[in-house]
Structures are given as structure tokens and as C-alpha cells.
Amino acid sequence: MVRNIVVLGGSSHPELVEQICIKLGIPPGRITLSKFSVGETRVEIQDSVRGKDVYVIQSGCGKVNDNFIELLITISACKTASAKRVTAVLPLFPYSRQPDIPYNKVGAPLAKTGTQKDSYTFESRPGTPGPQPDGAGSSGPPAGQLENKLSRLSLDKERGTASTAPSSPGLSSRPSFLRRQHTGNEIAGSTKRDAQKVVYANGVGDWNQHRQPGYKQWVAQAGTLIADLLTCAGADHIITMDLHDPQYQGFFDIPVDNLYGRPLLQRYIQTKIPDYQTAVIVSPDAGGAKRATAIADALGMDFALIHKERRPTKITDRQNATMMLVGDISGRVAILVDDLADTSNTITRAAKLLKERGGATKVYALLTHGIFSGDAIARINASAIDQVVVTNSVPQNENVRACPKLKVLDVSSVFSEAIRRVHHGESISVLFKFD
Numbered sequence: 001m002v003r004n005i006v007v008l009g010g011s012s013h014p015e016l017v018e019q020i021c022i023k024l025g026i027p028p029g030r031i032t033l034s035k036f037s038v039g040e041t042r043v044e045i046q047d048s049v050r051g052k053d054v055y056v057i058q059s060g061c062g063k064v065n066d067n068f069i070e071l072l073i074t075i076s077a078c079k080t081a082s083a084k085r086v087t088a089v090l091p092l093f094p095y096s097r098q099p100d101i102p103y104n105k106v107g108a109p110l111a112k113t114g115t116q117k118d119s120y121t122f123e124s125r126p127g128t129p130g131p132q133p134d135g136a137g138s139s140g141p142p143a144g145q146l147e148n149k150l151s152r153l154s155l156d157k158e159r160g161t162a163s164t165a166p167s168s169p170g171l172s173s174r175p176s177f178l179r180r181q182h183t184g185n186e187i188a189g190s191t192k193r194d195a196q197k198v199v200y201a202n203g204v205g206d207w208n209q210h211r212q213p214g215y216k217q218w219v220a221q222a223g224t225l226i227a228d229l230l231t232c233a234g235a236d237h238i239i240t241m242d243l244h245d246p247q248y249q250g251f252f253d254i255p256v257d258n259l260y261g262r263p264l265l266q267r268y269i270q271t272k273i274p275d276y277q278t279a280v281i282v283s284p285d286a287g288g289a290k291r292a293t294a295i296a297d298a299l300g301m302d303f304a305l306i307h308k309e310r311r312p313t314k315i316t317d318r319q320n321a322t323m324m325l326v327g328d329i330s331g332r333v334a335i336l337v338d339d340l341a342d343t344s345n346t347i348t349r350a351a352k353l354l355k356e357r358g359g360a361t362k363v364y365a366l367l368t369h370g371i372f373s374g375d376a377i378a379r380i381n382a383s384a385i386d387q388v389v390v391t392n393s394v395p396q397n398e399n400v401r402a403c404p405k406l407k408v409l410d411v412s413s414v415f416s417e418a419i420r421r422v423h424h425g426e427s428i429s430v431l432f433k434f435d
């Protein structure tokens with residue numbers, strides 16, 4: 001049993017909090033998480049945290065923004081209640097795919113609406129549906145409605161037809177030649193400029209025709225903002241796992257322990273994939289090559305890479321960019337390795353290529369974070385992938401029920417051991433040794 005420690009769980013992943021606490025031999029701290037009718041978050045900590053070492057566990061999944069605010073409020077509540085130290089434990093770190101350089105479309109699954117859930121086939125190349133009003137990652141008015149209203153208001157005003165409604169400062173302060181006309185496909189809050197037309201003073205044009213190269217004034221710099229919010233709330237330390245971009249740690253001026261899911265994935269390969277030495281580790285894109293080669297090298301396995309033939313500049317390009325296989329996997333088992341699957345577009349397209357063009361006999365996909373937003377599970381079920389292996393850095397119970405191909409590895413031991421070691425001031429480098 002670990003003493004003088006309090007572990008508090010947010011709303012995102014109660015099962016993981018429970019498992020971590022069982023391994024630490026302590027009950028979870030008592031906390032009431034609720035919402036005011038307007039939607040604001042209310043947090044009440046019922047156990048004393050005065051002088052205690054507090055760990056707040058919240059994964060970047062589900063209603064990501066709500067959960068993040070809940071985490072900030074909980075951290076702040078602990079600090080004002082005189083906690084000695086507060087560590088934010090984020091098994092999946094939210095926003096880590098939005099680096100601090102102005103975000104340029106690649107890397108985030110921008111949502112679309114109107115796709116049919118069950119209409120996928122092996123051949124299909126489906127788009128990504130919008131989040132559901134009651135589902136994960138969504139709340140508020142239906143996608144696009146608010147922006148459409150604001151946009152109409154702005155256009156009415158420009159035409160001199162706006163009446164009593166107050167104007168939006170955000171829209172009216174923009175130069176009129178940059179005001180947007182929405183096509184009805186947009187999702188509020190996304191950066192889907194490619195699909196948008198821009199209303200210019202003299203008519204409607206394409207954004208890409210007129211924008212200056214490298215000029216992305218509408219794109220938030222989310223990287224440092226998220227780091228600053230955590231430290232401003234009072235976090236003294238961060239524990240997370242497999243950051244999409246390990247350099248993200250540089251946005252913090254507090255310690256960040258970026259644990260690895262790799263030992264779990266490696267052990268799965270060694271123990272569950274028959275004759276694994278004859279299989280080939282495959283990275284589904286160049287960005288993940290380092291992660292995948294590290295596993296291939298450690299296990300003495302061959303490596304192949306899927307290369308996107310041209311660098312996509314639009315979201316449609318990203319989903320349709322020609323994929324090219326570099327390496328020989330003919331007649332062999334292929335093991336795709338990536339940090340995460342969100343829409344699962346990447347892994348399902350890669351699996352199709354590996355079987356159809358590469359001649360792979362079987363395709364596994366091993367990922368640390370199985371986010372599986374929208375219709376990702378339906379897509380996997382209809383795909384050429386034989387087995388998907390993820391950790392429970394985000395909840396997987398529902399996904400397991402819906403996807404017979406899905407296997408889940410438990411990360412609670414890794415996080416409980418990290419918490420125990422940080423609490424006792426011990427080195428956690430042992431958790432990074434796995435060769």
C-alpha cells in the first residue's frame with residue numbers, strides 16, 4: 001500500500017482508474033463530477049488532499065474538451081486545497097497531434113457528416129462521419145449550424161439586411177474579403193478550409209487561389225496553449241504515454257514522463273504471433289517509421305514502409321493519396337505498427353495495400369491508442385485487417401463488443417508503477433527498458 005497519496009479519477013476512464021488503484025493498493029479518492037444545466041463542469045473533492053501527493057487521471061478521449069476542462073478544474077481544486085504536489089496522468093494526451101506550428105491539415109481526422117455506418121466493403125474508401133450530438137467528442141449544436149448562422153448574419157450585414165441581432169465580433173473584425181461562405185459540410189471548430197469557399201469583396205473564390213503561401217492566420221497554436229493551461233491550473237508533473245510527437249514535451253516547463261506502450265506491443269508479438277521472426281513490421285507512413293523500426297530492430301525482424309506518393313495538401317488528398325509499399329512482404333505476415341488509430345483510415349487502407357499489392361498472408365495492426373472515433377470500428381470490421389491490438393489507454397469495452405478483431409492490452413500496471421515510483425522519488429527509467 002502506498003501512503004500519503006491520493007488518486008483522483010476524471011470522467012473519461014473510470015475502469016482504468018480503478019485498476020491503477022487496485023495495483024497501488026489504495027481506494028480512489030472521493031470526487032463528485034457533475035454539470036450545471038448550462039453545461040459547465042462542477043468538481044467537488046470529498047477527501048482531504050492537504051499536504052498530499054495527488055495524481056489526477058484523465059485520458060484525452062470521449063468528450064475531449066469537456067474532459068480536459070474537468071481535469072484543469074480538478075488540478076486547480078487540489079492546489080487550492082493545499083495539495084503538496086499534483087500530477088496529471090493522461091494515458092492519451094489530448095491535442096498532441098496539433099503541434100505548435102500553425103496546423104496544416106495533415107494528421108487530424110477532420111469530420112464529415114452523412115456517411116452510412118454499415119455500407120463499407122473491402123473496396124470502399126469511406127469518409128469520416130461527424131461526431132454525434134450525444135456521442136464521443138461532441139456536444140452543442142449540430143455540426144455547422146452555428147457557423148452557418150453566424151456566416152449568414154455576416155453576409156446579411158454586408159448586404160445591409162442585418163436587423164436587430166448583435167454582430168459577432170470575431171466575424172465582423174475580419175477583413176470582409178476573408179469572410180467565409182459555408183457549404184453546409186463544415187464542422188464547427190475544424191480547420192477544414194480546403195472545403196470552404198471564401199467570400200471576397202467581389203464575389204466567391206477558392207481559398208487556395210488567393211491565400212499567401214505559409215499564411216495561416218486562422219489556425220490556433222494549440223501545443224503551448226494546452227501545456228500552459230495544465231501548468232497554469234497547477235500541475236507540477238505530467239505522466240503520459242506514447243505522445244504522437246515526443247517533442248511535445250518541450251512545450252512544458254514541468255517534468256513530463258512519456259511512458260512507452262512498446263514493451264506491451266513487443267511482448268504481444270513475441271507471445272501471440274506464431275513464427276513472428278518470419279513476419280514483417282510495417283510502418284503505415286513515414287512519420288511512424290522510427291517507432292516501427294525500433295520494434296523491428298529489437299526483435300530482429302524485417303521492416304517495410306508505406307509511403308504516400310505525394311504530400312497531401314487537402315483533406316481529400318490525405319485520404320486518397322496513392323500509397324506505395326517499400327519492402328517485400330509477399331507470402332508473409334505483416335504487422336502494422338502505429339501510435340494510434342482514430343478514423344482507422346490509415347490502417348485499413350494500408351492493410352488493403354499489403355494484401356492486394358504486397359501479397360501479405362495476414363495483417364495485424366498494433367497501436368498504442370485505439371481512439372476509434374466515428375465509424376472506425378465498422379471500417380475495421382469491413383477491412384482486410386485480421387487482428388487489431390490496442391492498449392486500454394482509452395476505454396475499449398464497447399469497441400471489443402462491436403469488433404471481433406480487437407484485442408486489448410492492459411496499461412494499468414505501467415501507470416501504477418510510474419505513479420508509485422514518482423511518489424517515492426525513484427527513477428522510472430526502468431519502465432523505458434524493454435529490449
Ligand SMILES: O=P(O)(O)OC[C@H]1O[C@@H](O)[C@H](O)[C@@H]1O
Pocket residue numbers: 097107108109244284285288338339340341342343344345346347
Ligand atoms: O487514419 P486515422 O486512424 O484517422 O489516423 C491515424 C494516423 O494519423 C496519425 O496522426 C497517426 O500517427 C496515424 O498514422
